[in-house]
Amino acid sequence: MGFGACKAETPQTEVCATETLFPKIMSAPSTTVTASANCWNCSTATGDAHFCPSCGKIQPPRRGADYFAFFGLPRKLTVDLAALEQRFHSLSWKLHPDHFVRASESERQSSLDLSSQLNDAYRTLRDPLARVEYLLSLSGMRKEGQKKQQAPPELLEEVFELNESLDELRDARSSSGSEAQMQALRAKLEAAQHKFESSLADVDKELARVASDWDAALDAAAHEAARKNLMERMNEVLNRRSYIRNLVNGVRQELVTGD
Ligand SMILES: [Zn+2]
Numbered sequence: 001m002g003f004g005a006c007k008a009e010t011p012q013t014e015v016c017a018t019e020t021l022f023p024k025i026m027s028a029p030s031t032t033v034t035a036s037a038n039c040w041n042c043s044t045a046t047g048d049a050h051f052c053p054s055c056g057k058i059q060p061p062r063r064g065a066d067y068f069a070f071f072g073l074p075r076k077l078t079v080d081l082a083a084l085e086q087r088f089h090s091l092s093w094k095l096h097p098d099h100f101v102r103a104s105e106s107e108r109q110s111s112l113d114l115s116s117q118l119n120d121a122y123r124t125l126r127d128p129l130a131r132v133e134y135l136l137s138l139s140g141m142r143k144e145g146q147k148k149q150q151a152p153p154e155l156l157e158e159v160f161e162l163n164e165s166l167d168e169l170r171d172a173r174s175s176s177g178s179e180a181q182m183q184a185l186r187a188k189l190e191a192a193q194h195k196f197e198s199s200l201a202d203v204d205k206e207l208a209r210v211a212s213d214w215d216a217a218l219d220a221a222a223h224e225a226a227r228k229n230l231m232e233r234m235n236e237v238l239n240r241r242s243y244i245r246n247l248v249n250g251v252r253q254e255l256v257t258g259d
Pocket of ligand 1: 055
């Protein structure tokens with residue numbers, strides 16, 4: 001499971017889903033919502049299907065449906081990306097508003113609403129980090145910010161040193177320190193940056209491990225308490241990841257803009 005994939009694709013900008021707030025939890029527009037899982041046209045039970053299995057009519061968005069349910073997936077963190085992509089393309093085509101130009105007003109609205117939910121759901125689930133964040137948010141478990149400002153205990157010393165080096169660099173810059181001094185400080189910061197990048201890779205591995213524990217717990221129909229415990233662990237790992245990533249970005253910024 002490649003938790004670093006997003007980072008690799010977007011090295012400079014912060015569009016990686018860890019830092020951005022993933023799309024809001026799906027909430028269907030109130031006008032088209034129906035709580036029933038029966039076809040509005042022929043009353044056949046539709047389950048999570050977007051189209052009635054009997055008459056084929058498009059169904060309005062389901063109240064309380066989440067992104068996993070949207071794709072007919074269990075709330076697991078291991079997702080077959082090829083299958084997800086295929087399903088996305090197939091649904092994109094089927095739900096496309098062009099197919100509903102001559103349909104009723106409410107069917108046209110369903111097509112628009114579902115197409116928009118489809119895009120949000122796909123964007124979130126295809127990204128392993130956004131997927132974890134989303135899963136936690138569904139249970140109200142994502143508490144980013146609460147502990148965000150605290151350095152992870154095992155990194156306290158490094159963080160302290162890093163902040164010192166950053167201060168020194170800024171001081172040297174404002175008092176026009178010697179070129180040799182600046183170079184030494186920059187080298188120190190680069191070393192720290194690499195150190196934190198490797199911490200980030202470790203955190204990603206840890207997250208992948210907890211994620212696979214989570215899937216196993218679902219398979220084993222684990223108790224609520226066990227699942228809550230795993231979610232708390234994931235939340236903690238995500239906070240740590242976010243903290244370290246901010247550090248790495250801060251140093252990078254300082255090194256790039258510092259000249
Ligand atoms: Zn029907």
